[in-house]
Amino acid sequence: MRLNTLLLAFGLSASLRGVQAETEVENSIASIWDDFKNAVNCGACQVTAGLGEDFMVDVFTGLCKISGVEDPDVCAGIIEKEGPALHDAFNALQLNSDTSKTLCASLVGLCKYPEVHTYSLTFPSPKPKTVRPPPSGKTPLKVVHFSDTHVDLLYEPGSNYKCSKPICCRSWSDEDAPENTEHPCGPFGNTKCDPPQILQESLHAAIADIKPEFSIYTGDVVAHDIWLVDKAEALKGLNATYSAMEKDIGTVYAAIGNHDTAPLNLFPADASHEADPQWAYDTLAEDWYALTGIPSVKSADQFASYSAELQAAEDAGQRAWLIAHIPSGVPDHFRDHSEYFDQIVQRYDATISGLFYGHTHRDGFQIAYSDYNNREWNTATAMGYVAPAVTPTEGSPSFRVYEVDPVTFGVLDYTQYIANISDPSFQTKPEWVPYYSAKADYGSKISPPLTDPKAEISPAFWHNVTVAMERDPTVFQDYWARRSRGFEVESCDDDCMKNEICLLRAANAQYNCDKPKAFDFSKRDGQEGDILLEKEPHIDCDHAGMATLVSKMAHRAKLERRRELEGDDA
Ligand SMILES: *[C@@H]1O[C@H](CO)[C@@H](O)[C@H](O)[C@H]1NC(C)=O
Numbered sequence: 001m002r003l004n005t006l007l008l009a010f011g012l013s014a015s016l017r018g019v020q021a022e023t024e025v026e027n028s029i030a031s032i033w034d035d036f037k038n039a040v041n042c043g044a045c046q047v048t049a050g051l052g053e054d055f056m057v058d059v060f061t062g063l064c065k066i067s068g069v070e071d072p073d074v075c076a077g078i079i080e081k082e083g084p085a086l087h088d089a090f091n092a093l094q095l096n097s098d099t100s101k102t103l104c105a106s107l108v109g110l111c112k113y114p115e116v117h118t119y120s121l122t123f124p125s126p127k128p129k130t131v132r133p134p135p136s137g138k139t140p141l142k143v144v145h146f147s148d149t150h151v152d153l154l155y156e157p158g159s160n161y162k163c164s165k166p167i168c169c170r171s172w173s174d175e176d177a178p179e180n181t182e183h184p185c186g187p188f189g190n191t192k193c194d195p196p197q198i199l200q201e202s203l204h205a206a207i208a209d210i211k212p213e214f215s216i217y218t219g220d221v222v223a224h225d226i227w228l229v230d231k232a233e234a235l236k237g238l239n240a241t242y243s244a245m246e247k248d249i250g251t252v253y254a255a256i257g258n259h260d261t262a263p264l265n266l267f268p269a270d271a272s273h274e275a276d277p278q279w280a281y282d283t284l285a286e287d288w289y290a291l292t293g294i295p296s297v298k299s300a301d302q303f304a305s306y307s308a309e310l311q312a313a314e315d316a317g318q319r320a321w322l323i324a325h326i327p328s329g330v331p332d333h334f335r336d337h338s339e340y341f342d343q344i345v346q347r348y349d350a351t352i353s354g355l356f357y358g359h360t361h362r363d364g365f366q367i368a369y370s371d372y373n374n375r376e377w378n379t380a381t382a383m384g385y386v387a388p389a390v391t392p393t394e395g396s397p398s399f400r401v402y403e404v405d406p407v408t409f410g411v412l413d414y415t416q417y418i419a420n421i422s423d424p425s426f427q428t429k430p431e432w433v434p435y436y437s438a439k440a441d442y443g444s445k446i447s448p449p450l451t452d453p454k455a456e457i458s459p460a461f462w463h464n465v466t467v468a469m470e471r472d473p474t475v476f477q478d479y480w481a482r483r484s485r486g487f488e489v490e491s492c493d494d495d496c497m498k499n500e501i502c503l504l505r506a507a508n509a510q511y512n513c514d515k516p517k518a519f520d521f522s523k524r525d526g527q528e529g530d531i532l533l534e535k536e537p538h539i540d541c542d543h544a545g546m547a548t549l550v551s552k553m554a555h556r557a558k559l560e561r562r563r564e565l566e567g568d569d570a
């Protein structure tokens with residue numbers, strides 16, 4: 001850390017410490033905001049440690065309000081719920097430690113990611129010579145994959161979809177009420193809102209029509225009104241969605257999402273922690289037992305499917321699917337954990353026929369390699385499928401149907417289905433129709449083409465798809481549009497394309513080419529966090545929470561500071 005950064009950082013914390021008394025906080029927010037504008041950087045992020053909990057909550061809430069990044073009730077709700085845990089996390093850290101930089105990098109993008117700690121896992125047995133088995137040629141099974149439903153039990157048809165809150169379609173104020181707004185939400189959903197229950201009913205009917213062998217659901221049941229969600233609301237959401245699945249669909253294997261507890265995002269391993277989510281685990285264990293009939297799923301923590309399960313599968317000559325919420329290669333995933341997880345995947349690559357994820361709300365995939373310095377079709381070892389969301393906030397509601405080899409459980413193809421939310425008929429009766437298929441739409445583009453219905457779409461296949469993207473930008477642009485099912489497709493230039501292909505080729509997060517989001521280090525002399533962003537950090541719904549809030553505040557502070565400096569110059 002450079003000297004001036006250090007001084008600014010401690011300048012801020014000194015001004016904070018001077019006003020610990022509660023009544024003074026409110027009066028002092030404006031001057032703290034002035035200091036904050038000068039001191040938003042890696043160092044300041046880290047010295048937030050050492051402040052009292054109530055005080056930190058008050059200060060952050062005040063800064064959130066004064067920065068105007070969210071409505072005051074949203075500021076207060078999010079910080080009240082997540083602030084205490086964040087406070088504990090900061091206080092357990094040492095300034096300039098890797099952990100504190102990781103927190104500041106992932107939380108607000110204010111520090112660079114530290115290097116991953118080298119550590120080699122030991123396994124119950126050495127890796128055998130076995131390789132992925134070839135497809136059996138037998139008639140494939142159909143398996144449905146859906147994710148990120150986020151059903152809003154309080155969705156109100158006719159209420160305002162142009163509201164000031166992170167999600168709309170509720171009467172947040174009188175102006176938002178059905179009789180008072182010029183922007184009424186339709187009965188089946190809106191892209192500014194989480195979906196109503198009747199959209200879920202329509203989805204379930206469409207899935208039942210497919211008659212899948214079984215389905216997989218990769219988490220995130222609860223709606224995005226995160227400044228309000230408490231244990232009672234989360235439980236209501238979990239019960240409503242899982243009991244509807246049980247009634248409508250049959251066997252579903254599911255995973256917990258970061259929204260499936262309250263406050264969201266907090267999964268302390270320490271059972272004495274006040275945010276201990278055991279109640280969510282217990283509820284899910286019951287829900288999942290009802291959906292799978294697997295008696296061993298008595299409690300989610302007992303049956304968390306650690307790597308002993310993979311050894312057992314290998315010993316029994318079985319193959320395994322891994323189902324989780326957050327893809328291991330995305331920037332949201334801590335890099336150290338991603339590296340250690342990848343070691344497990346590499347060890348059992350012949351046993352794992354596929355990995356299945358959600359969380360991003362976007363259609364995507366990630367390839368694992370035995371050698372990330374040499375990412376080629378013949379080093380590609382495992383395939384992570386990332387299914388887009390049912391909630392329409394990042395594009396039309398969707399689910400997918402895999403064609404699965406009944407012997408090897410390898411994926412032979414999939415078809416993505418959508419209900420087009422831009423089509424006027426959506427509000428009368430959503431129609432779930434095929435959108436694209438992996439083999440038809442990518443298999444014909446690779447060299448040599450792969451269209452044999454009996455062939456697996458293997459890790460090598462998907463690597464070759466990324467090669468086709470590099471060779472022919474239309475293949476990439478088609479993929480890029482499919483990420484959001486053609487909804488509000490942002491332009492993606494050469495750099496953006498390179499980064500995205502790098503992300504697709506990274507099931508191990510340290511190789512995903514991501515730079516911490518809030519600030520771009522490349523433009524000035526590499527000083528951490530001291531650069532202004534032109535654009536407000538893009539806030540995905542899946543990133544919702546205090547991290548997003550703080551990075552928006554940091555961005556707003558930097559922007560105001562720049563305007564002041566420009567004003568001084570003029
Ligand atoms: C769960 O949801 C079902 C279906 O809506 C309802 O019948 C049941 O009473 C709910 N259970 C709890 C504990 O809320």
Ligand SMILES: *[C@@H]1O[C@H](CO)[C@@H](O)[C@H](O)[C@H]1NC(C)=O
Nearest residue numbers: 420421422423424435485486
């Ligand atoms: C969805 O419907 C809109 C409006 O009819 C249309 O312009 C768009 O192409 C459709 N999208 C897809 C993916 O079919």
Ligand SMILES: *[C@@H]1O[C@H](CO)[C@@H](O)[C@H](O)[C@H]1NC(C)=O
Nearest residue numbers: 377447448450458460461464
């Ligand atoms: C991938 O491409 C390589 C090089 O063209 C080719 O040898 C290999 O058979 C392809 N594999 C698949 C599964 O498409």
